[in-house]
Amino acid sequence: MIKVIDLFAGPGGLGEGFTAFKTENGKLPFSIIASVEKEASAHRTLTLRSFYRKFKKNCVPNEYYQYIQGEITRETLFSLYPKESEAALEETLQEPKSLGTDNLEIHSTIKQRLGKEEEFRVVIGGPPCQAYSLAGRAKNMNDQKYNAKEDIRNFLYKEYLNILCIVNPQVFVMENVKGILSSSIDGEKLFPRIINDLQNPSKAIKNLDGANYKIYSLVKPALDPLNPYYKDTSDFVIKSEAYGIPQSRHRVILLGVREDIKKIPSTLIPTEPVNIEQVIGDLPRLRSGLSKNDDTTENWNEIISEFIKSMPKQLSQLKFNDVAQRVTGFKSKQLLNLTRGALVYKDGKLKKSKLPKTLHDWVLDPKLKSILNHETRGHIVEDLRRYLFCTAFAQEYSERENPNPKSHEFPDFLAPDHKNWKSGKFTDRFRVQAKGKYATTITCHISKDGHYFIHYDPLQCRSITVREAARIQTFPDNYFFEGNRTQQYVQVGNAVPSYLANQISKIVYELFT
CATH class of the missing domain: 3.40.50.150 (Vaccinia Virus protein VP39)
Incomplete structure (x- = not known):
């Protein structure tokens, strides 16, 4: 020993x-x-x-x-x-x-x-x-x-x-x-x-x-x-x-x-x-929470559906035509029945994993019938709209090494109310963990806000969960993180x-x- x-x-x-x-x-x-x-x-x-x-x-x-x-x-x-x-x-x-x-x-x-x-x-x-x-x-x-x-x-x-x-x-x-x-x-x-x-x-x-x-x-x-x-x-x-x-x-x-x-x-x-899709793509889809609105699935569906409907016109007027077309292609019917948390696997099991052979046995546990620490945090409505834009942008410019919009690439109607927003200090304030690429560093800062850790799926409109962060950190699925969600994020990030x-x-x- x-x-x-x-x-x-x-x-x-x-x-x-x-x-x-x-x-x-x-x-x-x-x-x-x-x-x-x-x-x-x-x-x-x-x-x-x-x-x-x-x-x-x-x-x-x-x-x-x-x-x-x-x-x-x-x-x-x-x-x-x-x-x-x-x-x-x-x-x-x-x-x-x-x-x-x-x-x-x-x-x-x-x-x-x-x-x-x-x-x-x-x-x-x-x-x-x-x-x-x-x-x-x-x-x-x-x-x-x-x-x-x-x-x-x-x-x-x-x-x-x-x-x-x-x-x-x-x-x-x-x-x-x-x-x-x-x-x-x-x-x-x-x-x-x-x-x-x-x-x-x-x-x-x-x-x-x-x-x-x-x-x-x-x-x-x-x-x-x-x-x-x-x-x-x-x-x-x-x-x-x-x-x-x-x-x-x-x-x-x-x-x-x-x-x-x-x-x-x-x-x-x-x-x-x-890449990130290989390690979290099989996890149940979730909706984001609404931190300052009535947090129901019906209300969330209505808010996101309205974004999908109204945003393309606003973007086109500001000459964001390519991103506008991306948003137009999102189908609000895919929003139905998303919840904030996924404890029990659908039909009692996880859908087919895309994990590479090296991680498949390391991460998965056939005895586990539910997904742990997989619950979304709440976001204000303005951030949900920014997340939708960012994910559409990342899809449109996926060939870029960093496909995320810089502050100067944000339309004014989506810009946060920061006096220094276009100073260059907020270049990467919002960042999608882009599909087909590996993630950026998971840090304990994820516990404070999720702007730097946006899920690549536009219709989930959220930051990644503790379990998704844990998957990116290659923790096994049966590794349970104690404490409240903020404490869990800190543990995983460190x-x-x-x-x-x-x-x-x-x-x-x-x-x-």
Whole structure:
């Protein structure tokens, strides 16, 4: 068994990839002994998934499915399987815990579970990225009181170093946003310092001698495999779309290998790109909600039908003739009977999936008779009209690399009431996840509004659901996200795509064999 410590675990994307890895003889070599997560709803998700893993895949009890389908309570489920539920809570430290705040308890628990020094150990996880992300840094620049030196998020990687010193793993995997490469404090780039500290965590934290690590890229062979170095820091960036993940998600993922491990790690193998239609096209069609109107299917049908009827004339008058013809082609009869949520599959099963072979068995679960976390959010009527225009525009200009309308391509009658709308700052305020292309990066910002994540189907007139975001993040359909919808979106947006993590786990496993 290879013991795994999962730090800053979120809902468990990295951990899912590792624990689901199978050897050629069907064994599951990775086992999580501790998952650390501070946010309460993510911790509930993490614990539930740990409970699921306590059973062999074909032996997951029916009561698990009853719970995630809303038929029994969590308390009932856990009371029926006390051994497995207690093991799951033990894995996730019983309750939310925060590195930097609850260190005494976290460190003590991990030390107790490590076992013998010679046993195989892996540390995985990525410190929270808000302080490194480009969006986060832009926000901080506008805050006159912000002091980078006092922002604890800039130094949470040192909590990661603390765990490396305690665990002394043979291998670690550390993930973060691409913005970490350019982040700096007082003119000093942080990334070179982080690399240097990861090479010798004991020296960085305690100024003591300890295990040294070689830091490898997972996508580029090192110029000198025995003493790895790279031409550019961008060599550490994984472009997820190149590895079977249906989104343009670019993340820095570092592979640390203890210097006494003589094997040279391999790199990820590129695969055919997967587009958004392949991963969400089989999910039930839904209508958007109406946040400031009477939210009924009949009222929604009437509003969208009126848009389809009136918008072409308005667009033609403003010389948007091609898009006007697209809207004219939409048939309002296809709006009938759409609901906001889809719990039970139509006729008890999902329609035929277009998932590629690599993801088919990974995502689908034949025991699942309903679709989870698949409910739309509400939108104001003005945004529904913009969504209809944007999806028609994206269809008309599908040959463009980015088929979405820029702010200057919006007709005035659809323009939002922003004084800087045409300043260039809102170039991509509305963005369709275009049919036939992979999605843009799923981020936690999806929890705030859906303008950047518009579904490609014009007649659904909505942003994507939590389940659709989870599919794009390659979470299995039986992965249930706890909390309210906003919390679910945040969990999914912050996660590492689980299928990408699974591919990384194969590279890690090979270092032990």
